[in-house]
Amino acid sequence: MRTLYTASQIASRVAELAARIEADHNGKPLLVLGVLKGSLIFLADLVRQLRLPLRYELIALSSYRKKTDPGELLVYGELPEPEPDEEVLIVEDIVDTGGTMARLTELLERHYGQSAKICALLDKRTRRNHHTVVDYAGFRLDSDDFVVGYGLDYDGHYRNLPYISVLEEEEL
Ligand code: IMP
Numbered sequence: 001m002r003t004l005y006t007a008s009q010i011a012s013r014v015a016e017l018a019a020r021i022e023a024d025h026n027g028k029p030l031l032v033l034g035v036l037k038g039s040l041i042f043l044a045d046l047v048r049q050l051r052l053p054l055r056y057e058l059i060a061l062s063s064y065r066k067k068t069d070p071g072e073l074l075v076y077g078e079l080p081e082p083e084p085d086e087e088v089l090i091v092e093d094i095v096d097t098g099g100t101m102a103r104l105t106e107l108l109e110r111h112y113g114q115s116a117k118i119c120a121l122l123d124k125r126t127r128r129n130h131h132t133v134v135d136y137a138g139f140r141l142d143s144d145d146f147v148v149g150y151g152l153d154y155d156g157h158y159r160n161l162p163y164i165s166v167l168e169e170e171e172l
Helices: 007-025 040-047 099-112
Strands: 002-005 030-036 054-063 073-076 087-095 116-124 136-141 146-148 164-167
Touching: 002 007, 007 040, 007 116, 007 136, 030 040, 030 099, 040 054, 040 087, 054 099, 087 099, 099 116
Parallel strands: 030 054, 030 087, 087 116, 116 136
Antiparallel strands: 002 164, 054 073, 146 164
16 A cells, blocks of 8 residues: 555645635535545545535435446435525545536436535546536546545545555555
């Protein structure tokens, strides 16, 4: 395992993202939708830096995936409904093919006529095959590396690492 971003690099980047989000929202209320389970740690750090009126809700999505290959999307439970004055910010751990975010934004649009912005800790662009725009990206990955830590898992493991690491080929 090789460390890609240390805990302190992540903390400074999260603070920068929060400052940008604050500036863009100009005191307007936000509904922050955190995607479980991967965004939990990122979400907890991010919302504590946001000086905006906000609510957060957690949504459980998962794709049937075999190890590292994405599959069909499953949504568990009700889709949280924004209040009329709220803007929606989806918080995700990593955007890879973009499929999960494309389907979630489409659902919000269809159910509530609501558009949403996307904040992702990692924007992995090499495998993008959907038109998904990451409005706030923590770090951009230009490789196909599989990363773990700070909420991200491999088969349920490594989420608790305080840093982000690349899993080497032989560890997958
Ligand atoms: P997408 O639908 O292909 O954009 O997939 C997004 C989801 O794939 C993320 O929420 C993660 O759960 C998972 N994922 C994609 N790449 C990685 C990675 O490098 N490490 C851990 N999870 C990943």
